[in-house]
Amino acid sequence: MNPNSDPKSLLHASFHAALQQVAPEHPLQVELERPRQASHGDYACNLAMQLAKPLKRNPREVAQALLAALPASEWVDKTEIAGPGFINIFLKPAAWQGLATRILQAGQTYGRSTLGQGEKIQVEFVSANPTGPLHVGHGRGAAFGASLANVLAFAGYDVHREYYVNDAGRQMDILALSTWLRYLERCDEFVPFPANAYQGGYVHTMADSIFALHGKRYARPAADVLQRIPAAEDDAEGHLDALIAKAKQLLGADYGYIHGFALEEQLGDGRNDLTEFRVRFDSWFSERSLHESGLIDKALDRLRQRGHLYEQDGALWFRSTAFGDEKDRVVRRDNGIYTYFAADIAYHLNKFERGFSRVIDVWGADHHGYIARVKGALSAAGMDPERLQVALVQFAVLYRNGQKASMSTRAGEYVTLRDLRAEVGNDAARFFYVLRKSDQHLDFDLDLAKSQSSDxxxxxxxxxxxxxxxxxxxxxxxxxxxxxxxxxxxxxxxxxxxxxxxxxxxxxxxxxxxxxxxxxxxxxxxxxxxxxxxxxxxxxxxxxxxxxxxxxxxxxxxxxxxxxxxxxxxxxxxxxxx
RNA sequence: GCCUACGUAGCUCAGUGGAUAGAGCAUCCCCCUCCUAAGGGGAGGGUCGCAGGUUCGAUUCCUGCCGUGGGCGCCA
Known part of the structure; x- marks a missing residue:
């Protein structure tokens, strides 16, 4: 495309030339804005007002001088000095007319820019625990992250889309346990189902599938399961953890099957859901792979060598306060298990080792307190923390009958992304989600979205x-x-x-x-x-x-x-x- | 308490260091002999939370206050 065919670039160059003539000692950035009022022309320039003070001259007088020095252009219809010293430019239709041809010629490349210059950047988004169907909160992260990645790609960045799979933590164990307990019910072994385990119907579905595939192969007597398990009333979380430990003990290697089955089911479900939502990823990065490949040890070694780790109370700590965090953080618990944070340190270091010059994490707003420690870890490892940028997405709050709808995954009473898509359609859902600034709370009124979908x-x-x-x-x-x-x-x-x-x-x-x-x-x-x-x-x-x-x-x-x-x-x- | 974001029309929200602050919905009025009326035109509706400061100029930047959401775990 001929650069002269763009009126803005042309005006920009013209004003630059005029500036050099009128005030060569003040190399200001030329700014051209589109006035809100049509009566103020096609473009307005505030250069005169910016120059007034350093030149100690009346802004309208400066504007006069600038106009006199402005090179003639066949596209400029007229100019005027207005208000406190604006220079308003009125263009002839000819300045715009050629654009239609250029757009049709450029086709889908029209509007693409070289801003990114092919810079390799990663956008990580959604990354929801694969412990149940995606809900409407995840939907916002998905729509925002996907659109952001698309915009960046359109602007000339080499964008890599990634989903971080939290397949290593306690939540996954709770899902595996929940599935197994439902399976036991199927096998007529009744263990009271904990209130803080996953209640959703999809857990029953998985249990039924396992039963259909393997019969009672994974069944164990309920009495054995309950042996020496502390009462749920005294310590609900302890009760759950004891059950998980018991499941691992009774099932042995078979526990891995249940765990893997639940993981694959939920991950596959999420993947299908997102694909239908036109959200695609280049890679799915497993948290567990960080543990198994020794990358966590390697990452912590790196911090240790630089003197940023210390032991206390049997746990291993990262001195994140040295990097602006409000308190130090545990990376390895006294039971020897790495925290989620330790994995995340390794994960982020790995991102940069994979050659991304910049990494964008799309997180829910509830993670904002997490930014300081991750950036701190990058600094501690000797990296520039500015290469990590976090886009926080505020929660989408659902309203049903004018009431806030609960979205607890464990209680299973949330609205899924799939439900939402079925009700309002993919197009409306994608559009609605990005119709708000990401840092703005999103009130999603289900009744409105349903009843007024044609509006x-x-x-x-x-x-x-x-x-x-x-x-x-x-x-x-x-x-x-x-x-x-x-x-x-x-x-x-x-x-x-x-x-x-x-x-x-x-x-x-x-x-x-x-x-x-x-x-x-x-x-x-x-x-x-x-x-x-x-x-x-x-x-x-x-x-x-x-x-x-x-x-x-x-x-x-x-x-x-x-x-x-x-x-x-x-x-x-x-x-x-x- | 500390951290963080937000506060703009009746409602949901855009926007901006500049000139008379916008849109959709809602309310009221008007427009199909015509390529799709899921459209167009018009009217009413505002102390841009409050108070200071910086600036030629502040709704926009800074500080304080008030209000609202979120976060402050050896959870993930």
Whole structure:
């Protein structure tokens, strides 16, 4: 693309030249903004006001001088000095018209930027414990992470999407135990099911599957299971841990089968769920592999050698307070078992060893206290903690009948992502999730989402796409011919408005990538769809005048391209018909 | 208590160191002889939580206060 064909770049260069002439001793950054008010022109420059103080001159006077020094341009219709010293630029339609052709030529590469320069970055997201179906809270992390990764890829980064599988911890043991206890019930061995074990129906399903596959092979007498188990009333968690230990003891090597079965079932379920939600990962990284490969020992050795570990009360501690954390953290408990944090240290060091120059973790907001210690560990290992960036996603709170709905996984009374998708559809769910800034709480009113799904803003955008597809269908010509259209015929105010909106797309992509804000894309698409609908009502596309018809069809074909690119980033489909 | 985020229209939320702060929903009015009315146009609706500070200029940046959510484990 010819850089001169972009009005903003051209103006930027012009003002830079004017600045050098008027105030060469003040090399300010030239900023061009789009005024909110159409009456303030296409672009506004505040250079004069910034220069007023250092030059000790009246800002309007400086603006006068800048304008005098501004190189002439065939695209500039007029300029004015307004308000305290703004320079407003009004462009001729010709400045925008050529864009439609360029977009159609560029196709899906329009709006892509070189911001990322092929930098290898990793986005890790969802990473939910595979202990049950994904719920609506995970759904937000999934939608946000996937859209963020897409935006970054579109902005020129080499993005790797990863899911960290917590397959090593106590939660997995609790799931394995829960499954086994349900299985025992199936075998007519009744052990009271602990209230703090996993209650969900999917646990029954897994138990039934194991029974169907292996009969009573994994059954043990209930009396044996309950032997010397402390009462749940005295210490519920201790009761659970004792049962887990007993399961391991009675089952021996078979415990690994139950554990593995439950893990694979839940992981597979989550994978299918996410795939249907158009969320894909390049890799699934196992926490257990860190234990088995010795990477945790290696990582801790690295910290030990640098003098950041110490022993106390039988446990091994990381001196994270030396790196700004509020207290030191245990990495190996007095029972010799590594903490989740120890695995996470090894995991993050491993990420960088795999060659990512930057790593983005998408975490739930409840993990914010965790940032300091992970970054601390990176510093302690001699790495730049700034290479890890954490995007915190606030919780999505469900409302049902105006009441907050509980989302406890163990109690099994949450709404699953799958339920939500079935109720409001993948498109609406993906779109709704990213319609909020990630650090903003999301109130997801289920009744509203269900009852008003046809008023959903996502349909407004999809409808714009379908309308264009319908017109191009009715026309039935060859789209490549539109590249020859005379764009000089695009003069209607609505046409110019749409062209200006299309010109914003690359800037939106850059901002969204830089600020980790895919919601900017969603809002942009709403604006773009509004401009298209406005034009649709104002102008007939399939007119008698062939030159005008071709020009207008070119414009809407370009619009369709940008709608597609944007929707694709958000994981929302672009239907031809509605 | 400490940490962290948020507080903008009746509701849900965008946005910005600049000129008259926006959208959707809700309310009221209008527009299909025409490529999809899942559309368009118009009206009403605001002390941008409060108080200071920095600035030519603050809703935006800083500090304090008030309110709300989340986090402060040898859980993951």
């Amino acid at each position: 959903n803003p996502v349909y407004y955008i999809q409808y714009a796409h379908a309308r264009i597809a319908s017109v191009l269908n009715a026309w039935g010509g060859i789209e490549a011919d539109l590249l020859d259209a005379d764009t000089g015929r695009l003069e209607h105010p609505q046409e110019i408005a749409l062209l200006r909106r299309l010109a914003e797309f690359p800037e939106i992509i850059t901002s969204a990538a830089r600020e980790f804000s895919p919601h900017l894309v969603a809002y942009y698409l709403k604006d773009l769809a509004a401009d298209l609908h406005g034009l649709y009502v104002a102008c007939q596309f399939l007119v008698q005048d062939e030159a005008l018809r071709q020009a207008r069809l070119l414009l809407i074909a370009a619009t369709r391209q940008v709608l597609r690119s944007g929707l694709d980033i958000l994981g929302v489909s672009a239907p031809e018909k509605m």
